Amino acid sequence: MTVATEESNDLNKKEPSQNIEDDDDGEDDVAEVVDSGTGDAKKKKKKKKPKKKKATQSDPPRVGLSKLFPNNIYPEGELQPYKDDNVWRTTSEEKRYLEKLANEDLQTTYQNIRRAAEVHRQVRAHARKHIKPGMSMIDIVENIENGTRSLVEENGLESGVGFPTGVSINNCAAHYTPNAGDTTVLKEGDVLKVDFGVHVKGRILDSAFTLTFDHTYDKLIEAVKDATNTGVREAGIDVRLGELGGYIQETMEAYEVEVGGKVLPVKTIQNLSGHSIALYNIHGGKSVMQIKNDDLTKMEEGEYFAIETFGSTGRGRVVDSGECSHYAKIVDAPKIPLRLASAKSLLKSIDKNFGTLPFCRRYLDRAGETKYLLALNHLVQQGIVQDYPPLCDQFGSMTAQFEHTILLRPTVKEVVSRGDDY
Known part of the structure; x- marks a missing residue:
């Protein structure tokens, strides 16, 4: 910005030279003007152009992430070091070097999954705050899906909703979303599982949580959340899936819940599982059962998994039940x-x-x-x-779910869906 200088009354004086630094702090800057004839310094103020305001998310969330992250770099998830025989990966200079120089496709994959994860965090933050008894299930899912489509900037098969928003209630553990005309309303005593996904270029982020509106089933929710976190913590490269299921089951079934004066054990739902995720394929071929079993299949470097756990106050098994959606x-x-x-x-x-x-x-x-x-x-x-019909435990029981997506990077495990909430 050009700053005009004062005229000199002395005809023998030269035009003063200028040295003006822009510190980009958004305030008026002081320009030091040096009179080359006398060596005296004079100070003048120059006006600063107002800084552009950063885009912020709306309420409900409808601002696309490209406006919030114009550099297309999205937040990493929670980083966890590998355990046991893979501890060396976290500090290996060779693995770090290889990951840093990893081909462009791998780095793009990371960013695509992180972009989907950031959409999930922002959309669910609003959902967790605003879902209340008295809302229709249609309103709940449409609010979540409208937010997802807006933030991920839906574009055909390039980006959009990863799968239908599950809002399974009470003894129904999974795969319920309302069809058109469904008039179901959320009630005060319901245990609500909210399971939704986001995809970017076919890379699907899968994460879920459970909401209740009284404290009766707090221990059930605590058990399932703890079991999911155990699965996340124990997962890693070369971990055998059957052993991982045992860790999850042990954590889950250490809990009890008191309902109406009766103490009920929290049971792992034995015929539900987590899973690997592949390109445009939510179930990528490997299953993470929630019980100890003889599956010797190993998790491998570069794979990513949905670690999801389900607990129940019922028999701990689900069957197909109800209208398919x-x-x-x-x-x-x-x-x-x-x-x-x-x-x-x-x-x-x-x-x-x-x-x-x-x-x-x-x-x-x-x-x-x-x-x-x-x-x-x-x-x-x-x-x-x-x-995929709704999956339900026995009538009268209550079920809960938590889920995170983890990425098995060469040097570290990244819980891409982790947020401040769960």
Whole structure:
């Protein structure tokens, strides 16, 4: 910025030279003007241009992350050192060097997962604060999904919702989201599991939490959260999945909950599990059971997993129950000639809008599909689409869930979905 100098009354004096530094502090700066004829210094103020205001998140969250993180660098999750035989990885100069020089695809993968994680943290912060008894399940899921779509800046299969928002209640542990016309309302005594995902270029972030509105089931929630954190802590490169399940079970089943004067053991839901995550594939092929078992499969460097645990005051097993809402095209689905024209048309719509990402009936409605149930059931019968009905323990029991996504980097374990809340 040019600063005008005062004229000299002495014709023999030279024009003064200027030395003005911009410290970019947003305030008026003092410019030192040196008169080359006398050597005297004079001070003048120059006006500073106002700094641009940083974008902030709205309430409810609807500001896309590109405005909040214009450099496209997203926060790392919680870093945990590896244990036992892999402690050396954390301090290995060779592994650090290799990770630093890792190919561009790997670094891009990290950023994609972290971007999805930051969307999840911001959306769930609002959800945890605003979900209250008396809200309809439709309102709850649409608020979460609208926030997800806005923050991740939904763009076809490039970025968007990772899978339908699960809002399973009470004895229902998983895979319930309302279909159109569902009038279910959240009640004061309900135990609500909120399970939603975000994806960026097919890299899916999967995380879940449980909400209650009285203190009856605090110990149930504590047990499940503790079990998830145990699974996260004990997971790592070369860890055997069967042993990991044992650590989770031991933690979970050390808890009891008192309900109506009766003490109930917290049971691990034995036929639910965590899982590895693959590109555009929420279940990547490896399962993290919640009970000790004989699975000798190892976790491997570069993989990432959803560590999710479910506890119950019931029998500790779930069965299919209720109207189905969740579906996904099978990754290696057979190419079968379809006789129904409506099924052919619906499959094209599924390929275009979801690929192999899970979807629900509300998402088909949103995509403009109508009268599709016959065609959808035909795709399920032909083994092209998998249906995922609600999974419920015995009536009258209560179930809870917590879940984190972890990334097994060469040098360190990154809990990408970790936040201040859980």
